[in-house]
Amino acid sequence: xxxxxxAALEAEYAAIFAYGPxxxxxTGAEQTAARAAEAAHRTLRDALVxxxxxxxxxxxxxxxxLPEAVVDRASALRVAITVExxxxxxxxxxxxxxxxxxxxxxxxxxxxCAVRATRWRRFAKAKPITVPFxxxxxx
Amino acid sequence: MVLTDLVRGGDxxxxxxxxxxxxxxxxxxxxxxxxxxxxxxxxxxxxxxEPPPPDPLQPLADDAxxxxxxxxxxxxxxxxxxxxxxxxxxxxxxHAKELARIMATAxxxxxxxxxASGAGTEEDAVEAxxxxxxxxxESAVQAxxxxxxxxxxxxxxxxxxxxxxxxxxx
Numbered sequence: 001x002x003x004x005x006x007a008a009l010e011a012e013y014a015a016i017f018a019y020g021p022x023x024x025x026x027t028g029a030e031q032t033a034a035r036a037a038e039a040a041h042r043t044l045r046d047a048l049v050x051x052x053x054x055x056x057x058x059x060x061x062x063x064x065x066l067p068e069a070v071v072d073r074a075s076a077l078r079v080a081i082t083v084e085x086x087x088x089x090x091x092x093x094x095x096x097x098x099x100x101x102x103x104x105x106x107x108x109x110x111x112x113c114a115v116r117a118t119r120w121r122r123f124a125k126a127k128p129i130t131v132p133f134x135x136x137x138x139x
Numbered sequence: 140m141v142l143t144d145l146v147r148g149g150d151x152x153x154x155x156x157x158x159x160x161x162x163x164x165x166x167x168x169x170x171x172x173x174x175x176x177x178x179x180x181x182x183x184x185x186x187x188x189e190p191p192p193p194d195p196l197q198p199l200a201d202d203a204x205x206x207x208x209x210x211x212x213x214x215x216x217x218x219x220x221x222x223x224x225x226x227x228x229x230x231x232x233x234h235a236k237e238l239a240r241i242m243a244t245a246x247x248x249x250x251x252x253x254x255a256s257g258a259g260t261e262e263d264a265v266e267a268x269x270x271x272x273x274x275x276x277e278s279a280v281q282a283x284x285x286x287x288x289x290x291x292x293x294x295x296x297x298x299x300x301x302x303x304x305x306x307x308x309x
Contacts, residue, residue, distance in 0.1 A: 088299070095283070095291040107283050107295050114299040118306045128226035130307050132233040134299040136292070 002055050004094040005048055005102075008109070009057060011090040012045040014064040018083045021066070025076035030123050034080065037116050041087070044109050051102070077124040084117035085135075092135025110135050196290070199282050199297065200238040202275045204247045207231035209271060217261045224268075227304050234297045241290060269308050276301035 019038035026034050049057060067082045068075055091110035098106050114134030121129040131138075210228035214221040235247045259267075279298035286294050 092292050092295060092299075095295045096288040098291070099288075100284070103284055103291065104280075107280060107298060110295055111299040111302045114303050115306045118303040122307070127222060129223065130226055130230060130300065130303045132230040132300060133237075133293075133296040134303060136296055 002052065004090075004097040005052055006055075006058060008087075008090045008094050008106075009045065009048040009052060011087045012041050012048060013060040015041040015083045015087050016045060017060075017064040018066055018070075018079055021070040022076045022080050022083075025070055025073055027073075030073070030077070033116075033119060033123070034076075037080070037084070040112055040116070044112075047105060074124070077120055080120040081117055081124065081126070084113045084120060088113035088117065088135035089137065194242040194244070195285065196238055196242055196282060196294065197244075199279060199294065200235050200242070200244075200247060202278060203231045203235035203238065203297070206271060206275055207235065209268060213264050213268060217264065220261070220265070223307050227307065230300055230304070234300065237293060238297075241293065265308055269305055272301050272304045272308065276305065 016038060019034055019041065023031055023034040023038065066079055068079060070076050070079050088110050091106050091113060094106045095103060095110070111134075114131075117131075117134070118129050121127075207228045210224045210231065214224035214228065217224070239246050276298060279294060279301055283291060283294040283298050
């Protein structure tokens with residue numbers, strides 16, 4: 001279980017890092033959504049740090065590679081979609097390693113990432129805005 | 140022959156009869172057990188086969204088939220919404236198919252009739268879909284919490300997908 005949660009923590013660090021440049025390139029409702037998304041990932045990170053305390057949890061790095069450079073609104077939205085999809089994938093992978101309260105937390109995290117990805121696809125006018133199996137790599 | 144041995148052993152009153160008697164009792168016991176087993180099989184054969192209990196994920200699959208039908212019907216009634224509704228219907232169909240695969244049941248047939256969106260305004264129809272998705276999401280969450288580890292990722296994805304449908308129907 002620790003391995004899966006450690007992977008989730010790395011993904012949360014990366015998501016928090018990505019929303020910095022993303023937020024800068026967005027305005028209005030999109031910027032508000034970016035701030036809310038960043039706050040949600042900080043909450044997830046904090047919960048993971050708490051859960052993993054005493055297991056030699058990895059520290060956050062100074063920087064994380066982005067899937068592409070965030071240079072304008074369009075690239076900011078694309079990166080936001082990718083960040084949420086990646087985070088959804090690690091949380092989905094954590095589900096089989098969890099029970100009870102931790103499974104609920106992992107499921108809520110997966111769901112949150114999936115819903116935010118849908119929201120970003122709508123902003124980006126991507127189609128479709130939903131995927132059949134959030135967190136699962138496309139076949 | 141067994142009885143003869145017993146009687147003869149009894150008459151001789153030496154150590155042998157006890158061993159013989161033990162063997163005889165064991166042999167008799169073996170016959171009785173074999174007979175009971177055979178008659179037991181006969182009894183079971185006469186009874187109708189009990190249907191296996193339904194898989195705990197069957198309600199989740201039933202929901203998926205039903206929701207697929209609702210979204211298909213709504214997409215026909217409100218073509219302007221089809222770009223959102225059709226992928227949602229396809230997702231529910233994919234869920235039903237995947238659940239059938241892991242439950243090793245027959246692939247579900249598409250929902251025969253769904254007419255929830257046949258009456259009322261577009262807003263009413265979308266609201267009805269939202270209500271149905273929310274209930275289905277909550278069922279999927281409970282199913283995910285109860286399901287064995289090897290099914291948790293699939294059921295979790297289905298729960299998350301239903302939550303995204305709610306978002307998409309805004």
